[in-house]
Amino acid sequence: MSSATLANSTEKKMKSKSFHRFYDINGWAFVLPAVTLVALFMIYPILNSLWMSMHSGRGVMMEFVGFGNIERLFNDPFFTKALTNTFIFLLCQVPVMIFLSLVLSSCLNSPNLKFRGLFRLAIFLPCVTSLVAYSILFKSMFAYEGIVNQFLMWSGIVSDPIPWLSDPFWAKVTIILAITWRWTGYNMIFFLSAMQNIDKSIYEAATIEGVSKVKQFFFITVPLLKPVILFTTVMSTIGTLQLFDEVMNITEGGPANETMTLSMYIYDLSFKFVPNFGYAATVSYVIVFFAAILAMLQFRIAKDK
Template sequence: MSEIVSKITLDKKANKNSFQRLYNKNGWFFVLPAVVLVSLFMIYPIINSLWMSMHSGRGVIVNFVGFDNVIRLFNDPVFIKALSNTFIFLIVQVPMMVLLSLALSSCLNSPNLKFVGFFRLAIFLPCVTSLVAYSILFKSMFSYDGIMNSFLIWVGIISDPIPWLSDPFWAKVTIIIAITWRWTGYNMIFFLSAMQNIDKSIYEAARIDGVSPIKQFFFITVPLLKPIILFTSVMSTIGTLQLFDEVMNITAGGPGIETLTLSMYIYDLSFKFVPNFGYAATVSYVIVFFAAIFAMLQFRVARDK
């Protein structure tokens, strides 16, 4: 009897193992197309661009130079200027946009606000507009004789037009205003969605204990939104490091190179100047490096104690 039981047990294990092998094989067949596409369009370009960054030359005529392109970065004044411009946009715009998104989402989450659907749509709508279309619109609005200067003079805030696009400081301000207008609503949706999923009983208990709305916001809402704050901060940081469309269409990197960003410099190295794809690939890995560094710092700051 025991021999029969052990034989049945062995047969069941064999059938289970054969089924498991078949299941794994079928699973690989299902994921194979996705693996091939990811390898072809993501993994291969990443490896190829890393290898390309070790070459230098005009067009397709390149020579292996090792890490000479990295050394060249430190002696390239245009790269250093593009890096500093990108950092200015990053340091100023990202915290301002995240805080503004958080404040707007808190206001739009109020149950007493009328026409809440209209306001949510109005704030979110800019992020679905065309990048080129809204950039050209901002360029027209902030021109020397544009509607922005006309409005500021009409209300008496300024007496002479502001050179929004021809002054280095005001050109950066224009870019920051444009980016903030475009992406604030995008981040606001994440905050608003997270706020609506917070248990209302937490706020009811806080009100019973006499906690003011301001303290509820800072000691209940903000701590519970920490994962969303981390997500929006990381994504906004990566997006700002890759900033290209607004600068290209509003200021074209000007005046001079005062608003030139790393992504725009990569474009110039690849298509505008004498093509040097190897050096352009090296600059692109600078963006990857700083994106990873800032992401790790933000994860470290936001981690639970």
Template sequence: MSIQSRTSAIGWLFVSLAIIMITVFYFYPMVQALLLSFKSGTGMNLEFIGIDNYKRLFSDSTFKTALTNTFIYLIIQVPAMIILALFISVLLNNSELKFKGFFRTAIFLPAVTSLVAYSVIFKYLFATDGLINKLLLSVQLIQTPIEWITDPFWAKVTIIIAITWRWTGYNMIFYLSSLQNIDPSIYEAARIDGASSVRQFFGITIPLLKPIILFTSITSTIGTLQLFDEVVNITKGGPGNATMSISHYIYNLSFKYTSDFGYAATVSYSIVVIIIILAFLQFKLAGDKK
């Protein structure tokens, strides 16, 4: 055996375990879930029904409600979070700012907080007699307490605030690390040419951060489409189904309602299709040809 062949064999030996693990725990469940989406029945008593589950999606009012709620979160929260993360990262990249380490840590901490723990805290903060209403009443911004949890509109607002609070710092770290890799001489040359801070931001920072913005947009979109913990722990999908997400509906189909794993798998694959479409559109809008 030649040295090249031996080196290749050793390389495959090292990656073989990873390939086996990914196949067993990632690709195999994906294929099984796809096959499951063509079946129906309670528990494990399933029978093949073809594409009937996919036809059912188009007449399922609860699915349509969950899909609408999820897209409301997506359309409002993702752009707001990305803009906020960009703004904060630019501020914290200022070399003249004191206590930068403290501010960076404080803003990033929500990202490592337990999902259940922070959701429960938000539920109490935004309760009718919670701290948020008490503060708003004390400064006379409102005359009566806002029903943050029980009103359909304000319940959605609460969910959006919660996920924005948690994930803004996470995205900020990506922007901040990328900003630190930009040569300061580029900004210095722009200042010499008379470019204002705003002009530098839109003419230098945004174009150079374009790949990272695209990456965070896609990952944030995927995360929002899979939203589950906040909805379950803060509003339980209510009032009614006003805040139910697609992932929450999948959970209900599997474990809360009469178990229908086949239809739950179908709804799961609807998320896959939506993610593929939105990721494709984001790549196209960003002008990424790779």
């Protein structure tokens, strides 16, 4: 290789490096505001709360306790009750909601159904209503002399009013009904949009072969919706682990803490009881821990062979 060719090649490499360096600098300049905001409002609070979880107290009265807050969790009956209630809501509500969403989306995907748009809107509307407004509405509806008990007694289903908000069992049922009513339509939209992308020739072939609609739903629709089912299940699981608004506004955690959830216990630790921000941060990381574990299990179970 001649000296002229070598010099020319070296010059091109230098220009190429300066070219890439120029675009690297400009690229970082574009993303720097977003990265700064993420670091300031997400990464820093996460790290700060992790450090706070190793302390006890509030404000300038924080005392470093190391893993003392974790030891306290195992001896805290209120934490045990909140954790148990949260998992009861999770195990009872999420499967029912996902199944209802699948069934409703399958029905509303039928081309022969009249007023499909109206039905879709009616089922989806609850998830865009105010959390506080609908919680107060449910509280008044399920009151001892509310419209639900009046209807049940008028129709002869029950002879005495049901203590929806004062009995531990019925209070849990009320919360489950409330969150199912609100979030079923939200998940239904995901399933409905996914169903509309399924090739209709698959159903036509199944119909020709004499496969019933029920079998088509369980053996064609559900397997093809597997990624969407996984997504909605993970998101619903995380949302239920963070359940707060409905419990706070409908039952206030009662009766006798029978509907208190982890999020509400964090609120009580921070603002209602003698404030202990460090211990509240520790309880919040319990939610993070279980959300991560359950998400990994769901991904593992749904993994293709």
